[in-house]
Amino acid sequence: MSKQCFAVLLVIIVCPALVFGAGTVTGKITYTGTPAKMKPIDMSKEPSCAKQHTTPVTTEAVVTGANNTLANVVVYISAGAPDESSVPSQAVTYTQKGCQYIPHVLPMRTGQELKVVNDDQTSHNIHPLAKVNHEWNKSQPPGTPPLSEKFDKEEFIPVKCNVHPWMHGYFVVLKTSHYAVSGADGTFKLPDLPPGKYTLTAWQEDYGTQTQDVTISGSESKTVDFSFKAKPY
Amino acid sequence: MKAASKCLFSISVVIAFGLSCFAQEAHVGNLTGHASEGKKHYRRFCIGCHGPLGDGNGENAQWIDPKPRDFTAATFKCRSTPTGTLPTDQDLYNSIGRGFTNSNMPHWDPLPDQTRLDLVAYIKSFSPRWQSEKAGDPIKVPPEPSVTMESITHGAELFQKMECWKCHGQQGRGDGPSAPTLTDSKDQPIRPYNFAAGGDDSRFKCGSSNQDLYRIFITGVDGTPMPSFADVIQPNDAWDLVHYLRTLQTQRHSKENEVLKAAGGKIPVKPSDANPPAQPDNKGSGGGN
Numbered sequence: 001m002s003k004q005c006f007a008v009l010l011v012i013i014v015c016p017a018l019v020f021g022a023g024t025v026t027g028k029i030t031y032t033g034t035p036a037k038m039k040p041i042d043m044s045k046e047p048s049c050a051k052q053h054t055t056p057v058t059t060e061a062v063v064t065g066a067n068n069t070l071a072n073v074v075v076y077i078s079a080g081a082p083d084e085s086s087v088p089s090q091a092v093t094y095t096q097k098g099c100q101y102i103p104h105v106l107p108m109r110t111g112q113e114l115k116v117v118n119d120d121q122t123s124h125n126i127h128p129l130a131k132v133n134h135e136w137n138k139s140q141p142p143g144t145p146p147l148s149e150k151f152d153k154e155e156f157i158p159v160k161c162n163v164h165p166w167m168h169g170y171f172v173v174l175k176t177s178h179y180a181v182s183g184a185d186g187t188f189k190l191p192d193l194p195p196g197k198y199t200l201t202a203w204q205e206d207y208g209t210q211t212q213d214v215t216i217s218g219s220e221s222k223t224v225d226f227s228f229k230a231k232p233y
Numbered sequence: 234m235k236a237a238s239k240c241l242f243s244i245s246v247v248i249a250f251g252l253s254c255f256a257q258e259a260h261v262g263n264l265t266g267h268a269s270e271g272k273k274h275y276r277r278f279c280i281g282c283h284g285p286l287g288d289g290n291g292e293n294a295q296w297i298d299p300k301p302r303d304f305t306a307a308t309f310k311c312r313s314t315p316t317g318t319l320p321t322d323q324d325l326y327n328s329i330g331r332g333f334t335n336s337n338m339p340h341w342d343p344l345p346d347q348t349r350l351d352l353v354a355y356i357k358s359f360s361p362r363w364q365s366e367k368a369g370d371p372i373k374v375p376p377e378p379s380v381t382m383e384s385i386t387h388g389a390e391l392f393q394k395m396e397c398w399k400c401h402g403q404q405g406r407g408d409g410p411s412a413p414t415l416t417d418s419k420d421q422p423i424r425p426y427n428f429a430a431g432g433d434d435s436r437f438k439c440g441s442s443n444q445d446l447y448r449i450f451i452t453g454v455d456g457t458p459m460p461s462f463a464d465v466i467q468p469n470d471a472w473d474l475v476h477y478l479r480t481l482q483t484q485r486h487s488k489e490n491e492v493l494k495a496a497g498g499k500i501p502v503k504p505s506d507a508n509p510p511a512q513p514d515n516k517g518s519g520g521g522n
Contacts, residue, residue: 045410123396125460129418135308136317137453139460141395147464162458163399165414 023193023216025224029070029182029202033230035062036206041166048121049099049164059166060104061206062230069186070204070228072105074172076179077190078211079199084177087111091148094159094169096124096140101159101169105205107179108171110154116140116147124164128157128171137162156203170205202226259322259353264346266322271355274348282337287359297337300421307360308418308456311439316453316461318369319362325353327440334436335424372451374444375468380476380488382496388477389500391470400425400458405481418456425458428481435485446475 038058043050063071091113095102097120108114116126118140126147127137132155138147151157151173161167172179180188190200197215207228214224257268275283282301284291289303302309311328312320320328329349332340341349357363378384392398400415402408405428417423426437435441439449451471453461466474479489480500493500 123399125458127458127460131306134317135306135418135455137455137458137460138316139395139453139462139465141465144465162415162460163396163411165411 022191022219023195024221025190025193025198025200025214025216026221027075027188027224027226029073029075029186029188029204029226029228030068031064031070031207031228031230032068034232035064035230036233038062043099043164043166046099046122046164052098057098057100059168060100061168062204063104063184065184065186067186069182069184071182071184071186072103072204073182073186073188073226073228074105074107074174074179074203075182075188075190075226076107076174076201076203077176077193077198078201080197081176081178082194082196084109084175088177091115093117093146094171095119096126096161096167099124099161099164099167101167103169103181105170105172105181107181108151108173109177110152110173110175111150114149114151114171116149118142118144122163124161124167126159127162128159130155130157133157133173156205172203200224202228204228206231257354257358259326259350259357261323261326261346261350261353264350266347266350266352266354268351268354268358270348271351271353274344274352275355278341278344279352287356293337298421299336299417299423300419301338303419304356304359306418306456307362310454310456311449312369312452312455313371313448314369314452315372315463316455319366321368321371322350322353322357324368325356326350329353331436331440333438335438372448372463374447374451375472377443377447377475378469378472380492382492382500384473384476385480385489385493386477386500387470388473388475389502391466391474392477395462395466395474397474401428405429405478415458417458423457428478429483431482432484433486435482443475443479446478447471450474 038061041057041059043053043057060072065071087109092106092108093115094106095117099120118124121142123139123141125137125139129135130151132153133151140147151171153173154175155173157171157173159169159171178190178193180190182188193216195217197213199211199213201209201211203209207230210226210228212224212226214222216222259266280291281293282291282297283289283304284294287304289301291301294301307319309320309325312324314320314324326349329352330340330342332338398409399411400409402412407425407427409425412425415423415425437445437449438454439445451461451463453459476489479487480493
């Protein structure tokens with residue numbers, strides 16, 4: 001009986017959120033102008049990584065797609081996000097493979113578990129150059145178990161490996177779980193937004209941030225596009 | 234109601250004040266350092282390099298390499314605590330007394346103990362981290378096992394396996410393939426430690442004993458490319474590595490160099506990819522976690 005009661009209660013609590021709270025924001029990130037050419041990476045000093053790549057590897061500060069689209073842009077709700085006291089229990093994973101970071105840009109919630117994996121046959125050191133959070137620097141030789149870490153404060157943290165100076169990436173630590181990263185086609189999707197007025201922020205590591213406001217009422221879908229001005233250098 | 238909120242406010246002010254007072258002190262043994270005193274000494278001895286704001290931008294800083302420490306970042310090289318955590322008062326006190334080898338930071342041992350501890354208290358006032366956080370738990374350094382050829386040989390294998398040579402070079406001369414590209418957290422070029430330089434008076438950045446050497450690679454040197462190996466090396470292995478690193482100091486008299494010399498001066502080389510079956514017998518499961 002009490003179990004049924006509980007189930008009914010759960011439906012009453014959850015249903016409104018499902019019915020009225022399924023707003024979605026989708027959009028596309030593009031650029032205008034000419035982005036700087038990404039620099040080729042010479043991995044010959046690390047043969048175990050070099051042999052993993054059949055095509056030339058370049059830096060990933062600006063990753064573009066067809067029709068001037070931009071990948072690796074983090075879009076998140078920077079103001080008006082519904083109260084989210086609970087931190088996702090599943091970890092986000094950052095993999096070192098072929099002496100590159102996968103993904104190049106990794107968003108996560110403050111306090112969420114971050115797992116760092118070394119898939120390479122070489123030692124890496126994971127060195128997040130945090131300023132608001134704590135800077136730390138850990139060695140991860142091949143075959144060692146994943147590192148488990150977390151960050152408590154919102155920050156865009158550059159990550160590097162000092163052994164392999166071409167390795168660069170970002171931890172994007174956010175106070176919200178409503179975030180997305182644009183794909184190769186520049187698109188992103190922020191689902192499950194309850195009705196409300198939100199500020200969306202789009203962040204690109206070289207081009208900085210842009211914001212736009214959006215109002216969601218009911219379970220509608222809205223489109224918000226961002227356009228960055230490319231830096232030629 | 235109003236009175237209650239006023240009361241609450243004054244209580245929180247008192248608490249905040251109390252906390253900040255607490256942060257303005259430093260403790261080592263029976264001594265207590267005070268930031269108010271430390272400030273006077275800082276203005277006399279430290280301000281030229283570390284600057285009035287403690288951000289490492291003193292008027293001499295532009296002539297100095299490596300750059301003076303930025304106390305506002307609260308990132309410290311020499312700690313007994315894990316990477317990413319604040320050092321203990323004792324760590325900072327030791328750093329001031331020891332100075333930093335291969336840098337412009339002299340050793341301040343001639344200053345009285347109380348003065349150095351007052352300086353520690355003042356240095357802690359430059360970052361708010363000291364008010365919201367405690368120092369990390371110091372890592373434990375287990376008793377050192379005896380120096381043997383097995384220990385040195387295994388240390389040499391670990392030097393390869395952990396790829397210490399990528400930066401420090403095969404002979405520990407600080408000339409590994411990654412060495413020219415290294416920068417610190419402020420994008421300033423920085424050199425890996427050269428073990429081969431110097432004789433009996435040679436010191437590491439964070440001390441000169443075997444215990445100090447052990448601690449350096451377990452805690453890492455925060456703010457520099459040197460990472461922490463705390464999660465990836467067992468205590469017994471760490472001691473083997475210490476013993477091997479001592480043999481890289483070829484000009485220095487040490488137990489390790491004596492043992493090596495007695496064994497003919499050569500460390501037997503094993504194929505790097507082989508997992509020697511004798512290893513479990515030598516090392517056992519000793520060391521634990």
